Amino acid sequence: MSHDRILTFAFMEPPFESERTITFFRLLDAALDRDVDVRVFAYEGAVALAFAHQQPHGNAMHGRDSGEEAHPLTKDWIRALQEKAKAKRIGFEWINCGLCVDERGVNDVIDGCGRGGPPDLWRYASEARNTLTIGTR
Amino acid sequence: MSKYLFIQSQDPFTESRARHQFELIGQLHEAGHDVSVLLVQNGVTPARRGARGEGLDQLLNREVSIYADVFSLEQRELDESDLKDRIIVSGLHIIIDAMLARGKVIWH
Numbered sequence: 205m206s207h208d209r210i211l212t213f214a215f216m217e218p219p220f221e222s223e224r225t226i227t228f229f230r231l232l233d234a235a236l237d238r239d240v241d242v243r244v245f246a247y248e249g250a251v252a253l254a255f256a257h258q259q260p261h262g263n264a265m266h267g268r269d270s271g272e273e274a275h276p277l278t279k280d281w282i283r284a285l286q287e288k289a290k291a292k293r294i295g296f297e298w299i300n301c302g303l304c305v306d307e308r309g310v311n312d313v314i315d316g317c318g319r320g321g322p323p324d325l326w327r328y329a330s331e332a333r334n335t336l337t338i339g340t341r
Numbered sequence: 342m343s344k345y346l347f348i349q350s351q352d353p354f355t356e357s358r359a360r361h362q363f364e365l366i367g368q369l370h371e372a373g374h375d376v377s378v379l380l381v382q383n384g385v386t387p388a389r390r391g392a393r394g395e396g397l398d399q400l401l402n403r404e405v406s407i408y409a410d411v412f413s414l415e416q417r418e419l420d421e422s423d424l425k426d427r428i429i430v431s432g433l434h435i436i437i438d439a440m441l442a443r444g445k446v447i448w449h
Contacts, residue, residue: 211440223382224350227433230412234433240441334440338448 210241210295212332214325216340218249219258219278228338229281236288241295243332245325248340251300253278254317255310279314286316299324344375346439346446349384353394362449363396370405377406379435380428384449385413388424401427408435 213232217224235242246253260275262268282298289296299320305311313319329335347366353359370376378400380388387394388409401407408431409424421430439446 208441211437227350227381227410227413231433231436235437238434238437238441240437334443334446336436336440336446336448 207241207331208333209239210243210332211235212243212245212325212328212335214245214247214335214337215250215253216246216248217338219253219255221249222340224338224340225253225278229278229285231336232285233288236285236292236294236296239292239294242285242289242297243295243328244298245301245320245328246298247301247304247325249304249308251304252308252310254282254298254300254313255279256312256314282317283314297328299328342374344439344442344444345369345377346436346444347376347378348436348446348448349378349380350382351449352383352386353396354386355383359449360396363400366405367396367399367403370400370403377408377435377439379408379410379431379433381410381413381433383413385409385417385419388428389419390423390425392425398425401425 215228217228219225232242256279258277258279260270260277261273262270263273286296298317300313300317302319302321305319349362351359351362366376366378386392387397397407407428409428411430411432414420414430436446
C-alpha cells in the first residue's frame with residue numbers, strides 16, 4: 205500500500221563526477237521542503253555517496269588549504285538532509301545496494317544509511333506515492 | 342490521458358539522443374497527453390534566446406509547457422531575460438509536486 209507523502213528515488217551516479225549529483229541532492233532537499241518522507245535506493249557508483257572516509261582536500265594550485273577550499277563532501281550533504289528531516293519530523297531513509305558496496309569496498313558508511321538489495325527498492329517503490337529513477341545519462 | 346513531466350538534463354548540442362527525446366515528448370503531446378518539460382543542467386542551453394535548438398523550439402510552438410531550473414540558469418549566467426518567450430523559470434519543487442500528483446516523471 206502506498207502512502208501519500210512518501211517519495212522514492214533511485215540513483216546510481218558516483219560522487220564528485222557529475223552535475224546530476226548536485227541536482228539529485230537539490231531534489232531531495234526540495235522534497236523535504238514539501239514535508240515529504242524521502243526514500244533513497246543508491247546503487248552502482250552512488251553507494252559511495254555515503255562513504256564515511258571521504259576527506260576534504262586543499263587546492264595547492266590556488267594556494268588554498270583544506271579549510272579555505274571548503275570542498276563539499278556528499279556524506280556531509282546526506283547528513284545535512286538527515287538532520288533537516290529530523291528537525292521537520294519527517295522520514296529520510298537511505299539504502300545502499302550491498303552487492304554494489306562490496307564491489308567498491310565502501311562498506312563503512314555514515315550513520316543512518318543502511319545496506320540492502322533490489323527487494324528494498326521494490327518495497328520502497330511499493331510503499332511510495334511515486335518513484336523517480338535517475339540514470340547516469 | 343496521462344500527465345507527464347520530463348526532466349530534460351541533456352542538451353541537443355552535445356548529446357545526439359536529445360533529438361529523439363524531444364521527438365518523444367512532442368509525440369506524447371500530439372497524442373493528447375498533458376506534457377511538461379523542466380530543463381535542468383545543460384538542458385537549459387537551448388532555452389537561450391537565439392540558440393538553435395529545433396527540438397525545443399518545436400515544443401514551444403506546440404505550446405508545451407517548458408520550465409527552466411533557476412539554479413542551472415544561474416550557474417550559466419543566464420536569467421529570465423535571456424530566455425526564449427514562453428519559458429518559465431522554476432525551481433525543482435515542480436518535480437516533487439508532479440510526483441505527489443502521481444504524474445509520470447521521467448529523467449532524460
